[in-house]
Amino acid sequence: MRKAQMEVLGLMVVVLLLSIAVLFVVTFVFLDETRDPSQQHQESQLSSNLLNAMLQTTAMDCGKQQLKSLFRDCALTNEIRCDNGKRSCQYLNETVFNILEGILNTPQYRRAYFFNATGIPQTNIEGGIQFGRPCQGDLDAKQFPIQAQRKTVEIQIELCG
Secondary structure (H helix, E strand, C coil): CHHHHHHHHHHHHHHHHHHHHHHHHHHHCCCCCCCCCHHHHHHHHHHHHHHHHHHCCCCCCCCCEEEHHHHHHHHCCCCCCCCCCHHHHHHHHHHHHHHHHHHCCCCCCCCCCEEEEEECCCCCCCCEEEEECCCCEEEEEEEEEEECCEEEEEEEEEEEE
16 A cells, blocks of 8 residues: 555656646746847837937928927027027927827827936026936936037937836
8 A cells, every 4th residue: 555655646746746847838938928029129229219310300490400400509599599489499398398299108109208408508498308207117218419519418318118
């Protein structure tokens, strides 16, 4: 009888080990939520592409200037006056917000973000050009310096998690 008990105990150990193995396989293979590498690369390029495209956007109602040129003017003299009567800093403040909201609050992206433009004197636009809150944890960030004579305007965007 002892031999039969040992065989049953051995079978129970084998069944237990197989159950644990199946549990690990199900957990790591079927429930793995990691994205495929191409999707990760595509999302990591979003902030870079978004910032580059935005800075090269032509403001048709602001002397057909690129937004990059308007940032330069905003940092230096704030003299460019747009068709709607707003100066470059005020125009940028509204336009950049509308662009970011129009893209990042769509069902396709739905991402929290932080945008900041440093190097712009407070006298040109009170409070600077800044939207959102700095990201905590995972983020995709891009910075772009714009030379404006002896000043540098640092444009930064963070796309959160």
